[in-house]
Amino acid sequence: MAAPRAFLRLGAREWNGRARAIHGPREPVTPDSNQKRRTLLQFLSDHFHDVQALREYLLQKQASRVNWKNRSFPNIQQKYGPDVTGALFILKQGGAVKFQDKEWIRPNERGRFPTEFLTFREVPVEAVDASGCAINYQGMSNLLPLKELRSLSLQRCPNVDDWCLSRLYLLANSLQELSLAGCPQVSERGLACLHHLQNLRRLDISDLPAVSHPGLTQILVEEMLPHCEVFGTDWTRGPKLEAERPPRDTPSPVCP
Amino acid sequence: MFRRVLRLGLTPGRPNRGLRTRRGGFILDWDAKVSDFKKKIECMLPGKQWGMPYDTSYLPPKQSDVVIIGGGILGLSVAFWLKKMESSRGAIRVLVVEQDHTFFFSQYSRASSTGPSVGGIWQQFSVPENVQLSLFSINFLRNINEYLAVVDAPLVDLQFNPSGCLLLASEKNAATLESNVKMQRQEGAKVCLISPEQLQNKFPWINIEGVALASYGMEDEGWFDAWSLFQGLRRKVQSMGVLLYQGEVTRFITSSRQMETTSGEQVVLRRIHEVQVKMNNSLEYQPVECAVVINAAGAWSGQVAELAGIGKGLPGTLQGTKLPVEPRKRYVHLWHCPQGPGLETPLVADINGVYFRREGLGSNYLGGCSPTEEEEPDPTNLEVDHDFFQNKVWPHLVQRVPSFKTLKVQSNWAGYYDYNTFDQNGVVGPHPLVVNMYFATGFSGHGLQHAPGIGRAVAEMVLEGQFKTIDMSPFLFNRFYLGEKLQEYNIL
Numbered sequence: 001m002a003a004p005r006a007f008l009r010l011g012a013r014e015w016n017g018r019a020r021a022i023h024g025p026r027e028p029v030t031p032d033s034n035q036k037r038r039t040l041l042q043f044l045s046d047h048f049h050d051v052q053a054l055r056e057y058l059l060q061k062q063a064s065r066v067n068w069k070n071r072s073f074p075n076i077q078q079k080y081g082p083d084v085t086g087a088l089f090i091l092k093q094g095g096a097v098k099f100q101d102k103e104w105i106r107p108n109e110r111g112r113f114p115t116e117f118l119t120f121r122e123v124p125v126e127a128v129d130a131s132g133c134a135i136n137y138q139g140m141s142n143l144l145p146l147k148e149l150r151s152l153s154l155q156r157c158p159n160v161d162d163w164c165l166s167r168l169y170l171l172a173n174s175l176q177e178l179s180l181a182g183c184p185q186v187s188e189r190g191l192a193c194l195h196h197l198q199n200l201r202r203l204d205i206s207d208l209p210a211v212s213h214p215g216l217t218q219i220l221v222e223e224m225l226p227h228c229e230v231f232g233t234d235w236t237r238g239p240k241l242e243a244e245r246p247p248r249d250t251p252s253p254v255c256p
Numbered sequence: 257m258f259r260r261v262l263r264l265g266l267t268p269g270r271p272n273r274g275l276r277t278r279r280g281g282f283i284l285d286w287d288a289k290v291s292d293f294k295k296k297i298e299c300m301l302p303g304k305q306w307g308m309p310y311d312t313s314y315l316p317p318k319q320s321d322v323v324i325i326g327g328g329i330l331g332l333s334v335a336f337w338l339k340k341m342e343s344s345r346g347a348i349r350v351l352v353v354e355q356d357h358t359f360f361f362s363q364y365s366r367a368s369s370t371g372p373s374v375g376g377i378w379q380q381f382s383v384p385e386n387v388q389l390s391l392f393s394i395n396f397l398r399n400i401n402e403y404l405a406v407v408d409a410p411l412v413d414l415q416f417n418p419s420g421c422l423l424l425a426s427e428k429n430a431a432t433l434e435s436n437v438k439m440q441r442q443e444g445a446k447v448c449l450i451s452p453e454q455l456q457n458k459f460p461w462i463n464i465e466g467v468a469l470a471s472y473g474m475e476d477e478g479w480f481d482a483w484s485l486f487q488g489l490r491r492k493v494q495s496m497g498v499l500l501y502q503g504e505v506t507r508f509i510t511s512s513r514q515m516e517t518t519s520g521e522q523v524v525l526r527r528i529h530e531v532q533v534k535m536n537n538s539l540e541y542q543p544v545e546c547a548v549v550i551n552a553a554g555a556w557s558g559q560v561a562e563l564a565g566i567g568k569g570l571p572g573t574l575q576g577t578k579l580p581v582e583p584r585k586r587y588v589h590l591w592h593c594p595q596g597p598g599l600e601t602p603l604v605a606d607i608n609g610v611y612f613r614r615e616g617l618g619s620n621y622l623g624g625c626s627p628t629e630e631e632e633p634d635p636t637n638l639e640v641d642h643d644f645f646q647n648k649v650w651p652h653l654v655q656r657v658p659s660f661k662t663l664k665v666q667s668n669w670a671g672y673y674d675y676n677t678f679d680q681n682g683v684v685g686p687h688p689l690v691v692n693m694y695f696a697t698g699f700s701g702h703g704l705q706h707a708p709g710i711g712r713a714v715a716e717m718v719l720e721g722q723f724k725t726i727d728m729s730p731f732l733f734n735r736f737y738l739g740e741k742l743q744e745y746n747i748l
Binding site: 036040045055056059062063137157163165166167169187188189190191193195196212213216217220221223224234 | 398401403405407409415416417418420472475476478503598599600617618
């Protein structure tokens, strides 16, 4: 059954091979096509429409998964208010939340978290620790109504990029501490729009792989935010040894 | 079983693809291949003209449903949206013709306006449709990797700087600026008004003399790398099956028909049947049969329109209304100033048309100025006039930012604007008399930032006959005949 079909496919490829030899390569040579090593999947994708369609579908699914995680919750917002909605959003993603005068609420290893915060009325969220969460531009709209947010930690978030940083100006009145350490998509262009955050006192921009010149960027950010303490690459020292690092100054009250 | 095999492999033109190979195969353009083959066999038979079959792969195809004249950002955007909105895969054959053969791999070629552009995007316009176009474009740019995702290709990195755009206004323009900002906020742009004192606090390096009011975009405004957008678009449209060829359009083969309007007036409707594409450095041309022609030739749209007979008639009639788009030369200067404004500098547009923005981390700045009508530089070449910077741009820069006194010019370049001499706003949509020519040109410097929105509007017009998402009817060609100007307050 399969043999005649396979034979036809082979026939088509032979015919094409000969046709290509007459006409020569069609597409203009781009730098991308110079890779010599092609994986089996890429090879199959080049020659079969269906493999290509499947791969495109999987790519699309990946993106829509992230978008689903960052959806907004209009019903909960209406019922409980913006603070509880923001807290729920962060907890669902795997982050931690601290309400004013309360303890930190974290999900356990199974992803479950206590739901007593749903009863909090008019208690603002003071600190959010979204380290490692899949929060992106869309998801930030759940955090931006938190008008009394004082500390935000976005360490190692893979989807936080320059566009997300451009939205942070809405938290300018209250935000005092921001950490962007280890975010792979944040570059110096996003850091430039942090100048709106005039109340910021602590900013952590260490270990940003997309920033081209970390030392220079840190100087420019320090000039931009004169009242803020900027932690970045420790460029004044030589090779770093653990014992030599000075103890950190007074920890901020909302540090987890 | 044998019948099924036959059906699977040998029937051309089946609606669903089944298991087929991608490179050629039995179904790709089967009819054209058969007719080509027949022609080749014919010329080999005795008694016929001996036409030795030779390699014609550098010539564009003989037929294409849509021919887009101009392979810059607007042309590619229209191609992208046409392919994205087609009803089934491979339903529309699109051909993009670009006259400059160096353009596809070098951003330093100057035939297109995309390469040398400053790359700014802002929502601060006075025409609501322009604001909507900008908002859509910024959404497109933000989700660029969802739109332009190609399997196995690297992600598009636009290097977007979300630093915002600052427009300054003097006493006499302050009221217009205020009403514009109100309209922009209604449309959903995040722009706010700043008083001179607040401006001085925010940006201490600015000199607020003469500034009565300023509008500042807090979000969704800034600048990006036009070339990476262009490369990303090109890769995506090629993967969607759009053919990109180099050639110059020299002639249209058209047919005319006398028709009578409802009011009894006689009009001559024209239809383009063939586009003749001439190859570079040779007299060889390829006639491409087409159904729809899209004029996205940028600064050269006026010449292309004349080829189609637009404007050949008595002045004052619809027949005699030309497409008022012509190339205008604009300079961009790059300078270095170590004491200049810091990292937070937005794209600043001063009262008299001088603008500048930061470039990179190393205290470099890009900027320029739109000259007045009398000072228009000669558009026949792209030579840079260095005195222009000295006399027209530098004094205003120093007056606004005193630390620019010690600046040092690093380089200059020039590019063309597809300048609409009528009202400096774009032309989109079909021509009333040449029924299958659509325009997407004349944006006088805003083409790059509005390209995604314009592409979608033109694709909607071609595929569905009307504008569905953004109503671009104020941009139609008719306004040149009716004399209704669509004035834009500030042109950078």
